[in-house]
Amino acid sequence: MLRTTGSAIALLSGRRSLAVVNYHRVLAGPDPLLESEPDLADFRWQMTLLAKCFNVMPLYDALRALDAGSLPPRTVCITFDDGYRSVHDLALPILRELKLPATVFVTSGYVSGDAGNMWNDRIIHAVQSLPSGPLDLSDLGLECYALTSMEERRRTAARLTEAGKYMPPNARALLVQRLDELSGMENDALMLTPAMLLALDASGVEIGAHTISHPILTSLDDESARFEITAGKAQLESLIGKPVRLFAYPNGKAGKDFTARHVDMVRQAGFFAAFTTAVGAITGDQDRFQLPRSRPWDRVPFRFGLRLLSWMALGNKQPR
Structure with a gap:
């Protein structure tokens, strides 16, 4: 058909x-x-x-x-x-x-x-890895995000990724670096x-x-x-x-x-x-x-x- x-x-x-x-x-x-x-x-x-x-x-x-x-x-x-x-x-x-x-x-x-992963994938990795509770990024000009349920993690990853797209490169790099430090886990290549x-x-x-x-x-x-x-x-x-x-x-x-x-x-x-x-x-x-x-x-x-x-x-x- x-x-x-x-x-x-x-x-x-x-x-x-x-x-x-x-x-x-x-x-x-x-x-x-x-x-x-x-x-x-x-x-x-x-x-x-x-x-x-x-x-x-x-x-x-x-x-x-x-x-x-x-x-x-x-x-x-x-x-x-x-x-x-x-x-x-x-x-x-x-x-x-x-x-x-x-x-x-x-x-x-x-x-x-040794180039690492793209910034959006590092955001997703951090949101997957962080413990339950609030994710406060207000000092970076963002918000406090919830990570209690899988649905909240999904929304947080989507909101941070969308925000990151239109950040100046230096500000986005600071965001990703903070999330890398908080998650404390290596990203798979x-x-x-x-x-x-x-x-x-x-x-x-x-x-x-x-x-x-x-x-x-x-x-x-x-x-x-x-x-x-x-x-x-x-x-x-x-x-x-x-x-x-x-x-x-x-x-x-x-x-x-x-x-x-x-x-x-x-x-x-x-x-x-x-x-x-x-x-x-x-x-x-x-x-x-x-x-x-x-x-x-x-x-x-x-x-x-x-x-x-x-x-x-x-x-x-x-x-x-």
Whole structure:
């Protein structure tokens, strides 16, 4: 039914559209503080559904086919952000088994054995590890948070992560350092190593750029933002020995996380295309450097597939 409906959408609309799904981590098992991330079982049925009901293409190839008017109906591309090692350890075996291509947008500054984890993961780790009771961060300009129940921990992690996104880098570093000290526990390494990055590339997974340190670009001056974009690309190219053609804006909300200035920087850096986190499908009339890409949140296979078809039907006019 999904295949028939998707083909009918392409025929009746008279145009082709491309849905790009986006992930970050794949979890070994469910985690109440990471409810938006699929565990291994959910990721497997999602990939199986894509393999059976959609035409899954490499992202760069799909964009070229869209330009040429030769994009197959029901085309979907698979992407991951940030560069978590679970893409290598957990996702890659499933992608290989099902012969599915993918793109990983890598935050280059974390691809090393001693780079540590991203700040948001350190927040989550601390909230998971701290004992029950209040978490008073009022001296950092924040609030006193509750950690008594799992639901309170989930809310606290979400609120601290959202607050941290838009803090100045120095203030965010102080917050993360405080939480590290309070939790008193080592963080398990979460990010790709250079060897894992090379293994992904050797397996046909395209490596895209996602800046050096994953800042909100609007929080930086122009010189710093340009460096994050261009040097992140150069670092990855040095590691894999080939051009990095695709870019994803950190956090990805147009007008809030990046502006037209940053779009120009990405274009001038020599990328082929760049991606936001807007909902909807890619159509041929869109700005190549502000292409939508999102995640179907549905946990039931038919609704998951139907969500993708709705994106294809509505293009970038998907209701928010």
